[in-house]
Amino acid sequence: MTETSPAVCIDPTNLKEFNGSIGIPVPSTEISIRDSEENERDIEEIGELWVRGPQVMRGYWNKQDETTKVLTEEAWLKTGDIAKVDQDGFVYIVDRKKDMILVSGFNVYPNEIEEVLTNHPEIFEAACVGVPSEKTGETVKAFVVLTQNSNLTEKEIIAFSAQSLTGYKLPSMVKIVEDLPKNNVGKILRRELREKAL
Incomplete structure (x- = not known):
């Protein structure tokens, strides 16, 4: 994502074959899966992928209204991606929220x-x-x-x-x-x- 400069997750180098995921979060990056009421979801449950870390933007240039829609006060970026996380921490994109x-x-x-x-x-x-x-x-x-x-x-x-x-x-x-x-x-x-x- 452009808003995350651009990485959130990457496959580990020791992964022997593609597992259908987008990988695991890069260092110093937190992820959270949230439901429509912004409550945290459990492992394997589907929701919106939120991201927080040093690579996440601080906001859109001169677009405070747009920034407020996607960034929380706690610096979580709402990606708009619907995802889930498995027991091993691999993140799977299910779809786009707008779709x-x-x-x-x-x-x-x-x-x-x-x-x-x-x-x-x-x-x-x-x-x-x-x-x-x-x-x-x-x-x-x-x-x-x-x-x-x-x-x-x-x-x-x-x-x-x-x-x-x-x-x-x-x-x-x-x-x-x-x-x-x-x-x-x-x-x-x-x-x-x-x-x-x-």
Whole structure:
């Protein structure tokens, strides 16, 4: 992160293979996983990653309002990343807070649904966003790119998802598209998909 000049976590040099984490905190760096009420979460529980250390910025230049949104009085930086920490201190990014979908009061993380969808052999890639729902506040809409020559239907995609996902995480809408909007480094732009969905 730019705000942490730029490191928070790094893989130890003795790690023999990739474990899916972003590593462990660098020296002199504290991390904390917080829920939506800013209470500390336990090991393996999901919440927002907060960081404190000598590399953390003191604020945005001439932007006190923006600074107040992300820095606490105790110098904790609210990263906006949804994460968890395992028993060995490894940190795992689950998703971005701004991408989280709130369905009937339950937190739904798009990455989890996208991972299920892309396990289907005829789905090349997928992205999920939250769209307004009168019944549940928000509901999940999936944008799916199929593999070449696939005839997979929206109903079949939802049925496939239902094998692995709890009901409130299930996409209620699926749109098959030719490609997904991405930035210069290939990251899917969920913001653009949300705008299209609305």
